Amino acid sequence: xxxxxxxxxxxxxxxxxxxxxxxxxxxxxxxxxxxxxxxxxxxxxxxxxxxxxxxxxxxxxxxxxxxxxxxxxxxxxxxxxxxxxxxxxxxxxxxxxxxxxxxxxxxxxxxxxxxxxxxxxxxxxxxxxxxxxxxxxxxxxxxxxxxxxxxxxxxxxxxxxxxxxxxxxxxxxxxxxxxxxxxxxxxxxxxxxxxxxxxxxxxxxxxxxxxxxxxxxxxxxxxxxxxxxxxxxxxxxxxxxxxxxxxxxxxxxxxxxxxxxxxxxxxxxxxxxxxxxxxxxxxxxxxxxxxxxxxxxxxxxxxxxxxxxxxxxxxxxxxxxxxxxxxxxxxxxxxxxxxxxxxxxxxxxxxxxxxxxxxxxxxxxxxxxxxxxxx
Amino acid sequence: xxxxxxxxxxxxxxxxxxxxxxxxxxxxxxxxxxxxxxxxxxxxxxxxxxxxxxxxxxxxxxxxxxxxxxxxxxxxxxxxxxxxxxxxxxxxxxx
Numbered sequence: 001x002x003x004x005x006x007x008x009x010x011x012x013x014x015x016x017x018x019x020x021x022x023x024x025x026x027x028x029x030x031x032x033x034x035x036x037x038x039x040x041x042x043x044x045x046x047x048x049x050x051x052x053x054x055x056x057x058x059x060x061x062x063x064x065x066x067x068x069x070x071x072x073x074x075x076x077x078x079x080x081x082x083x084x085x086x087x088x089x090x091x092x093x094x095x096x097x098x099x100x101x102x103x104x105x106x107x108x109x110x111x112x113x114x115x116x117x118x119x120x121x122x123x124x125x126x127x128x129x130x131x132x133x134x135x136x137x138x139x140x141x142x143x144x145x146x147x148x149x150x151x152x153x154x155x156x157x158x159x160x161x162x163x164x165x166x167x168x169x170x171x172x173x174x175x176x177x178x179x180x181x182x183x184x185x186x187x188x189x190x191x192x193x194x195x196x197x198x199x200x201x202x203x204x205x206x207x208x209x210x211x212x213x214x215x216x217x218x219x220x221x222x223x224x225x226x227x228x229x230x231x232x233x234x235x236x237x238x239x240x241x242x243x244x245x246x247x248x249x250x251x252x253x254x255x256x257x258x259x260x261x262x263x264x265x266x267x268x269x270x271x272x273x274x275x276x277x278x279x280x281x282x283x284x285x286x287x288x289x290x291x292x293x294x295x296x297x298x299x300x301x302x303x304x305x306x307x308x309x310x311x312x313x314x315x316x317x318x319x320x321x322x323x324x325x326x327x328x329x330x331x332x333x334x335x336x337x338x339x340x341x342x343x344x345x346x347x348x349x350x351x352x353x354x355x356x357x358x359x360x361x362x363x364x365x366x367x368x369x370x371x372x373x374x375x
Numbered sequence: 376x377x378x379x380x381x382x383x384x385x386x387x388x389x390x391x392x393x394x395x396x397x398x399x400x401x402x403x404x405x406x407x408x409x410x411x412x413x414x415x416x417x418x419x420x421x422x423x424x425x426x427x428x429x430x431x432x433x434x435x436x437x438x439x440x441x442x443x444x445x446x447x448x449x450x451x452x453x454x455x456x457x458x459x460x461x462x463x464x465x466x467x468x469x470x
Contacts, residue, residue, distance in 0.1 A: 005412065053398055053405065053412055081398060081407040106394045106409040144394020144409045172394060172466050173409055215381060218466040220410070 003051030004277055007080075008244040008255070011040065011071065013060040016089045018124030018357060018370035019112065020188045021150055021179040024060065025258050028374035029247040037067045039269065041074040043245060046273040048078040052243075055080040060247070063090035069102040076103030083108060085148075088134045089127050096137050106144040108175070109135065114161040121353035122154060124360055124370045135169035146173040151202065152192035159202050163209045167217065174217055176206055178224035182256040186315060188368040190342050199227050226336055230301060231308025231324035238286035238310055243277060251276045253283055256311035260320045286310050291321055295329045381463065385433035387470035389426045389459050395467050408467050418443075422455055426468060432459070 013028040035043075044055060055075045062068055063086055075082045083106040084099065091099075099107075109131060112119040119128040138145045147166045151159060159176075166174055179185050179192050194202070210219045225232045235242045235254045244252045250265040251273070252258060258265065266280045277283055285291070289302060296307040307313075308324020316325050316335050323330040348364065355363065361370050383389075391406075398412070399405035406413045406423060415423055418439070425435045436452045443451060462468035 053407060054410075079398065081396075083409060105396070105407075108409070142393050144392075146409055172392065215464050218464075 001278065002240065004047075004243045005052060005241050006054040006056060006243075007044075007047040007052045008056045008058060008242060009040065009043070009071075010058055010060065010244065010246050010255075011035075011062050011068075012064045012247050013374045014064040015059060015061040015087070015371070015373060016064075016125055017061065017087050017127060018361075018372065019150070020122060020124075020184060020368045020370055021152055021192055022184040022371040023180055023182040023255055024371065025183050025256065026187070027258075028060075028372075030374045033248040034065075035245075035247065035249045035268070037070055039249060040071055043268050043273060044071075044075045044078045044080060046268075047243070048080055050274050050277060053081055054083060056083045056085055058085040061087055061089060063088075063095075069095075069098045072099055072102040072104050081105050086110070087123075087127060088131050089125070091134055093137050096134070096141070100141045100143055104143055106146065107138055108146040108148050109138070110148045110150060111162065111166065112150065113155045114158045114165050117350060117353040118155060118158070120355075121348060121360065124357045132169065135171070139170055144173070145171045146175055147171040148175045148177055150177050150179055151194075152179040153194045153198065154191065156194045156198045156202050159205045163205070167209075167213065171217060174209075174213075174219045175222070176202075176219065177222040180222070180224075181226070182259075182311060182315070184369065184371045189339060191368045193226060193339060193342070194224065196227060196340065199224065225309075225312075225326045226340055228326060229328050231305050231312075231326040233305045234309035234312070234324075237306040239277070239283040240287070240306075243273065243283075251280070251282070253286075254309075254311060256309075256315070257282070259311060260314050286320075293321060293323060295327075295331075296323050299329065381470060383432055383456055383459060383463075383470055385431060387432045388428060388430065389432060389435070389468050389470040390428040391426060392466050392469045406467065408465075413467070418454075419458065422458060423468075426459075432456075432470065 012034055013024060014031060062084060072082050082104055084104055085108045088109050111131060112122040116128040120126050147169060149162050181189050185192060206219065206221055213219065239253045244255060245268060246252060249268045251268060252265050263282050265282050266276050292302060292307050296302050308326055310320045313322045313324050314320035317332050322332065325332045325335045327333060352363065395406060395408040397404055398407040406415060422435065425438060436455055439451050439455060459468055
């Protein structure tokens with residue numbers, strides 16, 4: 001069996017933002033259930049011994065953990081490449097310097113839109129100006145900088161402006177990430193899923209930016225799978241390349257697997273990472289091809305996409321073993337076609353978008369549901 | 376090459392871009408970069424080990440030409456250039 005290449009550490013679910021496209025589970029882990037520093041440091045050591053090369057520190061907002069610098073230092077000591085996935089809220093100039101000093105290799109900063117009003121409306125928090133300032137501080141250090149633009153129906157028409165704004169911040173890399181429909185994003189799908197015409201325009205915008213920025217900024221794009229013919233090879237296949245540890249220490253094959261009923265996800269408090277990867281029932285559940293139904297079982301593409309995403313199959317069909325309905329060959333593909341045809345409700349008048357979170361939450365109640373913080 | 380890709384000249388000093396470094400083990404070294412890994416072996420590994428900021432492009436080509444004396448003239452230069460330009464576009468090597 002191959003070893004995992006990357007470990008995704010959701011070190012906390014606490015977050016000062018309320019992004020409507022958040023793919024965290026609806027049932028968030030509370031602070032008192034979070035793993036202690038010493039547990040994480042042991043997990044990082046076990047991961048490196050298992051062959052893991054990259055560590056992605058994410059959440060929630062990882063900066064909510066006061067021990068973040070200690071975690072980064074420990075990860076580097078275990079020879080892991082450390083990547084911080086952050087909104088930047090809670091990151092002062094001094095704290096950034098501490099994280100870099102601790103050995104951080106790469107910072108990935110998310111952006112919600114091209115200006116404060118719409119970004120505030122999407123994130124339920126005033127964060128845009130701070131992100132711009134933070135980008136300047138990041139560039140004064142020798143670490144890699146990725147700007148992550150999360151794209152969906154409500155900001156896709158601003159994509160050109162978003163890319164131009166980001167370009168001025170001189171990142172090494174831009175990630176144009178279309179929202180993925182799990183967790184809070186799935187709740188808000190009708191407001192977030194772009195139309196085919198919007199997507200085609202966005203693809204042209206990205207292609208032009210790639211041409212223009214070639215050799216200067218690397219652009220990677222995560223396409224929205226609802227508009228694809230075939231499903232994504234989710235996480236490179238179940239239990240094939242990645243492990244995710246949630247804030248309470250449960251090990252999962254991907255971000256959303258916790259929704260699949262009847263599964264037992266073993267905890268790093270009780271088992272080694274090696275045992276979980278090699279032997280736990282959860283990681284073996286959808287490995288290989290024995291679980292596959294038709295049409296996957298006899299399909300030539302099964303070794304490329306592994307039947308698509310198990311969580312998406314469950315969330316949309318109620319059966320985690322079904323062919324991912326994104327696939328045009330799936331018996332239940334009409335579920336995707338119906339979703340793509342849905343008309344989106346209208347958004348909020350631009351002048352109201354600067355409102356504080358509690359006002360937005362009330363105003364937008366029938367439109368979308370903001371992510372809330374765990375208790 | 377289109378766009379603003381920097382020109383690789385004899386005097387260029389190729390080195391890892393920010394956020395890129397060696398990882399893995401001595402037996403199976405890899406180049407780590409944001410969101411990815413490249414396993415390098417053979418000539419690729421030899422070239423990248425010379426991209427430590429101490430050697431110019433011309434010096435790297437010369438070292439390889441000495442090492443692979445039987446290769447047709449000019450071939451090594453073209454291959455090293457293509458290799459480095461590809462990694463430059465991926466933001467793994469700067470020069």
